[in-house]
Amino acid sequence: xxEVEQDPGPLSVPEGAIVSLNCTYSNSAFQYxxxxxQYSRKGPELLMxxxxxxxxxxxxxxxxxxxxxKYISLFIRDSQPSDSATYLCAMSSGNTxxxxxxxxxxxxxxx
Amino acid sequence: GAVVSQHPSRVICKSGTSVKIECRSLDFQATTMxxxxxxxxxxxxxxxxxxxGSKATYEQGVEKDKxxxxxxxxxxxxxxxxxxxxxxxxxxxxSARKTxxxxxxxxxxxxxxxxxx
Numbered sequence: 001x002x003e004v005e006q007d008p009g010p011l012s013v014p015e016g017a018i019v020s021l022n023c024t025y026s027n028s029a030f031q032y033x034x035x036x037x038q039y040s041r042k043g044p045e046l047l048m049x050x051x052x053x054x055x056x057x058x059x060x061x062x063x064x065x066x067x068x069x070k071y072i073s074l075f076i077r078d079s080q081p082s083d084s085a086t087y088l089c090a091m092s093s094g095n096t097x098x099x100x101x102x103x104x105x106x107x108x109x110x111x
Numbered sequence: 112g113a114v115v116s117q118h119p120s121r122v123i124c125k126s127g128t129s130v131k132i133e134c135r136s137l138d139f140q141a142t143t144m145x146x147x148x149x150x151x152x153x154x155x156x157x158x159x160x161x162x163x164g165s166k167a168t169y170e171q172g173v174e175k176d177k178x179x180x181x182x183x184x185x186x187x188x189x190x191x192x193x194x195x196x197x198x199x200x201x202x203x204x205x206s207a208r209k210t211x212x213x214x215x216x217x218x219x220x221x222x223x224x225x226x227x228x
Binding site: 006008032036041042043044045046049051088090095096097098099100101102103104106 | 115117143145147152153154155156157160202204206208213215217218219220221222224
């Protein structure tokens with residue numbers, strides 16, 4: 001069993017839709033949770049960073065962490081074609097920068 | 112925002128040769144850098160943790176003699192793929208953590224695509 005599970009998709013939605021992306025994990029020691037966006041052949045770009053449980057909102061993006069269920073989510077409101085990319089969840093048990101990534105979900109937002 | 116530069120972005124080499132990839136933090140100091148490998152449609156797999164002035168820490172299953180890492184300054188780490196073979200062809204990505212900061216201050220390079228013929 002992988003430490004972090006993420007459905008690779010692809011996920012295709014119409015422009016303006018609400019997108020829900022999710023990851024589950026098995027290591028209860030994870031305390032730091034990140035969502036990255038990666039465009040084709042580029043490095044990951046940090047979207048959201050959350051410590052421990054709870055919600056965090058930044059513009060059209062909302063990250064949720066439920067440590068009791070070992071489940072994290074990223075919601076994208078009013079999705080745009082420019083949001084089309086691969087979204088990677090990542091986690092860490094310490095504040096060291098050593099991350100464990102999910103497989104990534106490919107999202108396509110159609111105009 | 113902080114910038115991490117990787118060079119080269121693309122490299123093609125013959126089997127048996129060695130290739131060096133550089134990772135630079137352009138506007139901040141990074142005591143710790145990380146090297147990842149990513150296969151097509153796969154996740155990033157951590158290869159090693161690079162610490163300035165000391166030996167790198169490799170993840171299980173990563174050959175340290177094949178993937179040489181040097182972190183000689185607070186702004187530069189290098190990954191050398193020695194005696195490269197076609198199975199080493201991959202996308203290599205580095206990340207740099209700002210000195211004194213935690214996981215939230217971690218920045219990724221644009222990646223280097225290695226093709227071994």
